[in-house]
Amino acid sequence: MENRIKSLWQTSVLVILLCAFSFLSQFEFPYKLCGILLLLICAYLIVRNIRTDPISSFFGKIGFSKRIIVTLIIGIFTGGALALFCRRQFYLTLFSFKFQWFAITGAGIGACEEIIFRGYIQSQLLSFPKIFRIIFASLAHASYKCCLFLSPAVLHPVNLSLLFTATLIVGLFFGWLKEYSGSILPPAFAHIIFDICVYGDYMQAPWWVW
């Protein structure tokens, strides 16, 4: 019981620090630097609190079982379908084949988020029921995303309730992919495909990224 509370406490502190980093990342230096230092503290907490072996803490099962392959295919198709939906909503051409260098950054951001939220945070709460782990990681991810735009440094009005709800719903599905397959690959690929398809043809990063 004590271990459960400890793991929940440690993971919650990590989530709060990640949200604070996200909030500060929209300011100019030196506040941005404070955010990056918080990220360094997060890295320290992550490594210090790893409960299982490092590889499975971040990536889950390694290898390609039948279940992983099936969920990987589901993830890739879901990521692609969500991307098409978003491109339609943004009035962008549906199929863009002029990928720019920014596609690599976009894919990296998506992969990192999955490794930390679905990979690490979800696996830190192994003593809790699956549904709790999925909801906790999804809420953490949605809060982290919204903190990016809560900052007073952001002049663009952003529909935060829509962003939170959409991130939460997609996060719940990605969390289920992770739990069902036991591997980070299906949600990571879904997220990577989504980011590449939506942002892959951007010549420059959107204003909130750096």
Add this chain to the structure above:
Amino acid sequence: MVEDSLSVLDNLKDLRWISFPFKLSQENLKIFIKKHPELEVVTLPSGASIKDFNSLKELKNLKALAVIDTLADYKTLLNLKQLQYLSVPMKFSKDNEKMEELKKALPNCKIVISEGFCLGSGWFLLIIPFIGLMFVIFSFKFYGKQN
């Protein structure tokens, strides 16, 4: 008040990018544009009561325009042939007819909606090398204790 805050920028003759303050009037926009003909990116936030975008025609280098809140007279946007990027309010984007008209008038312009932010911070990528660094530090500490 707005005029005062904008006049602070008068000496910045090479200003390229401006996100205007709230409650910007049509007249203030016109005056500002005359003083800063090199502008390339213009953002009009919510609360800006701009109806007529014709004054932006004078900005020969204008590449991007973001209209966040209301787009009253969109017809005046059709003449901004120099635009490469146009961000329009969500409400306006629901009107397919107007959107099509804009697309036809500005064929070389990427038209997007001032909504839909789903990519995270790029600085988050730093967490991977930071974790690697912490692993190195922790393993040194571990071997140090063993020896």
